[in-house]
Amino acid sequence: MTSGGHVQDLFSDPIEARLIEQKSAGTWLLKSWLAKDRASISVQLQAILQVSPLRRFKTPNGYSMSVGSSNCGAWGWISDQKGYRYSAVDPLTQRPWPAMPEAWQHLATEAAELVGFQHFIPDSCLINCYEVGDKMGLHQDKDEEIFEHPIVSVSLGLPIIFMLGGLTRSQAYQKILLEDSDVLIWGGVDRLKYHGVQSLRKGLHPIFGSKRYNLTFRKAK
Numbered sequence: 001m002t003s004g005g006h007v008q009d010l011f012s013d014p015i016e017a018r019l020i021e022q023k024s025a026g027t028w029l030l031k032s033w034l035a036k037d038r039a040s041i042s043v044q045l046q047a048i049l050q051v052s053p054l055r056r057f058k059t060p061n062g063y064s065m066s067v068g069s070s071n072c073g074a075w076g077w078i079s080d081q082k083g084y085r086y087s088a089v090d091p092l093t094q095r096p097w098p099a100m101p102e103a104w105q106h107l108a109t110e111a112a113e114l115v116g117f118q119h120f121i122p123d124s125c126l127i128n129c130y131e132v133g134d135k136m137g138l139h140q141d142k143d144e145e146i147f148e149h150p151i152v153s154v155s156l157g158l159p160i161i162f163m164l165g166g167l168t169r170s171q172a173y174q175k176i177l178l179e180d181s182d183v184l185i186w187g188g189v190d191r192l193k194y195h196g197v198q199s200l201r202k203g204l205h206p207i208f209g210s211k212r213y214n215l216t217f218r219k220a221k
């Protein structure tokens, strides 16, 4: 192998770009963390969506959410006229949500551990699919029974700007670029921070096409 080829190999290996950035007292960004897993995650994701397809949940005031959503794991986050909550049954299929792949649970547990959150065993994975123009306004994740565990959020496909705000809606937010294979973790003093994402911009990703998927791992119950 020529030395040029060797350098090329090193720098084209996405694993080389793995990096941990602390964004706030209780928030960490793991850059390119899942690059080596994304092809298998994509296959597992499509299998899950065959069983429990993406759908746009209705908010309690009757609007459709901008993103398409589904779940896997024991508990799925849902929304309808009755409010936001966790359900063991997919309201679309009237069957339990697909099981959370073991590899997914492990990656979420390991990522949390890496930044100091022990014993995080998620029982819920919300799947969101963003198409061009889709966004999510500032909100808190507060439908879980306890807030001792962090949120582990995996980004796949096209990049998006994540907004990390404060503990009140009116506080200024920092912008965090989330790219394919990044993992964002927030917990502890940041667990109830307002957050959201800005509109997805047009693009084409080699595996995920014109979309961005987000997997949000939580301990719901």
Ligand SMILES: O=C(O)CCC(=O)C(=O)O
Binding pocket: 126, 128, 136, 141, 153, 162, 195, 196, 197, 214, 216
């Ligand atoms: O798509 C994201 O990165 C954030 C999603 C989110 O905050 C949620 O589903 O509660």
Ligand SMILES: [Fe+2]
Binding pocket: 139, 140, 141, 195
């Ligand atoms: Fe959220």
